[in-house]
Amino acid sequence: AGAKVLVLEALHEAGGRARDYRWTTGPHAGHSLELGVALIGTAEQTPFAHSLLADELGVRLYSFPVWGPGNCTGWGSLNCRTALLCRNGEGEINPFKTLFPGIITRRCVGSAKTVAALLKVTAELMLLTSGVDVEAPWSHPKAVEWDSQTFGAWLRAACDDTPAYNYLKLTIEPDLSASVDSVSLLHALFMSKTGGGVFDGLYAFNNVKRISGGGGAPALKMAAELGAANILYNVRVESIRQDEQMVEVTSSDGRRWGAKYVVVTGAPSVVNKVTFEPPLPSLKQQVLRNVPIGNAVRLSAVYPWAWWRSRGLSGAWGDEKNDSILPLGMDMTPCDSSREHDCDGAPGVIQAQVQGAQADALLAMSHSARQLAFTRFLAQFFGSDAMSSVEQLVDFDFAQYPTLGGGTQAHFPPKVWTTSGKALRGPVGRVHFAGAEYSALRFGYLDGAVRSANATAASLIAKLGAEEGLQRAR
Numbered sequence: 001a002g003a004k005v006l007v008l009e010a011l012h013e014a015g016g017r018a019r020d021y022r023w024t025t026g027p028h029a030g031h032s033l034e035l036g037v038a039l040i041g042t043a044e045q046t047p048f049a050h051s052l053l054a055d056e057l058g059v060r061l062y063s064f065p066v067w068g069p070g071n072c073t074g075w076g077s078l079n080c081r082t083a084l085l086c087r088n089g090e091g092e093i094n095p096f097k098t099l100f101p102g103i104i105t106r107r108c109v110g111s112a113k114t115v116a117a118l119l120k121v122t123a124e125l126m127l128l129t130s131g132v133d134v135e136a137p138w139s140h141p142k143a144v145e146w147d148s149q150t151f152g153a154w155l156r157a158a159c160d161d162t163p164a165y166n167y168l169k170l171t172i173e174p175d176l177s178a179s180v181d182s183v184s185l186l187h188a189l190f191m192s193k194t195g196g197g198v199f200d201g202l203y204a205f206n207n208v209k210r211i212s213g214g215g216g217a218p219a220l221k222m223a224a225e226l227g228a229a230n231i232l233y234n235v236r237v238e239s240i241r242q243d244e245q246m247v248e249v250t251s252s253d254g255r256r257w258g259a260k261y262v263v264v265t266g267a268p269s270v271v272n273k274v275t276f277e278p279p280l281p282s283l284k285q286q287v288l289r290n291v292p293i294g295n296a297v298r299l300s301a302v303y304p305w306a307w308w309r310s311r312g313l314s315g316a317w318g319d320e321k322n323d324s325i326l327p328l329g330m331d332m333t334p335c336d337s338s339r340e341h342d343c344d345g346a347p348g349v350i351q352a353q354v355q356g357a358q359a360d361a362l363l364a365m366s367h368s369a370r371q372l373a374f375t376r377f378l379a380q381f382f383g384s385d386a387m388s389s390v391e392q393l394v395d396f397d398f399a400q401y402p403t404l405g406g407g408t409q410a411h412f413p414p415k416v417w418t419t420s421g422k423a424l425r426g427p428v429g430r431v432h433f434a435g436a437e438y439s440a441l442r443f444g445y446l447d448g449a450v451r452s453a454n455a456t457a458a459s460l461i462a463k464l465g466a467e468e469g470l471q472r473a474r
Contacts, residue, residue, distance in 0.1 A: 041207065350386075352374075
């Protein structure tokens with residue numbers, strides 16, 4: 001569109017929460033492991049992400065078995081060659097080569113009563129979700145009621161079976177990136193609707209495609225195309241001052257830049273650390289201040305190769321024990337096994353992500369203690385090789401990068417959507433806001449970030465064009 005752009009990046013490379021660990025030497029050189037963004041949905045589920053990655057950037061996407069059985073053919077994972085391991089509430093570990101009806105039995109989820117409770121709660125969530133407007137979740141007639149209680153409280157009231165509640169909790173919390181007791185019921189329903197429905201938005205059935213080269217590869221490619229002169233790294237913005245004609249941005253080391261418009265990205269709690277002059281409207285300040293991103297830690301046990309696959313295991317597990325430190329995990333070996341030579345030299349990787357109290361407990365340990373705890377846990381499911389053959393532990397604490405906010409996705413606690421949620425997305429004067437949390441659809445996802453960026457860019461191009469037209473008319 002001919003507009004001049006300068007990107008101020010707080011970290012040492014582009015990508016934000018799309019970060020990767022890269023092997024540059026040794027037997028695994030050339031392979032990357034996702035520490036943040038890792039998976040997207042199908043082209044139908046996440047069309048904006050597919051358009052940017054595959055069509056515009058030419059980044060290869062490939063199908064990847066995530067949580068569940070692996071190497072499957074047929075609808076509904078009916079024909080799988082490797083099995084998911086499930087530890088039920090009684091402590092028994094059993095393998096399953098089908099998600100449905102496989103895990104919906106006493107050997108995993110629980111009794112017929114538990115299955116009935118799961119179906120009942122899922123049906124209720126689907127019904128409630130259908131009435132939520134993602135553009136204005138606060139507008140629902142029951143919004144205040146739903147926003148005044150936690151999702152956890154609602155689940156416990158709606159689910160009269162403890163094993164069913166435990167199963168729902170371990171399934172849903174990774175997609176919320178928070179405890180069910182930290183978010184409001186209204187936010188959970190919003191997340192269900194924005195993600196494409198209960199199964200996609202809350203049960204994680206929308207993670208089916210992996211990005212070749214790692215989740216951060218698209219951002220690095222875009223940065224290279226933008227050019228070194230148009231992006232500055234290790235620049236933390238401290239303040240943004242605007243008037244009717246211009247915007248001035250000041251970094252923490254005192255450098256200043258002027259522009260006609262500024263686009264602020266990052267999670268709301270991170271943006272809240274920037275000083276704005278004049279101050280942002282009260283509701284905007286409230287929503288930025290009251291929408292946290294929580295905490296998350298991602299653990300990856302790295303092995304010489306994915307040996308569990310040769311034993312008929314997918315590398316995925318579900319643990320329904322109440323005191324489990326790692327309720328869910330999966331094989332994240334970084335290669336496309338359907339592509340010849342793509343897996344040459346690739347390490348085998350089993351990965352888990354936890355948040356909340358579980359993350360706090362793991363982060364309180366030393367690196368060596370975390371590795372021991374993680375591999376001991378894995379050995380319960382995969383045998384002694386999970387401990388004896390581990391090469392390294394790659395652990396990533398989002399809180400170590402203050403500009404990332406601490407977790408993978410922001411969330412709305414009770415009473416935030418209905419008091420200040422409407423102020424989240426809109427611009428304030430010449431300052432616009434864009435990113436995964438500023439999109440009505442696919443909130444918190446890569447697809448949402450692309451949608452928000454596209455909409456913001458289109459708005460600014462129109463405004464710049466209108467201003468140029470006025471200047472010519474004068």
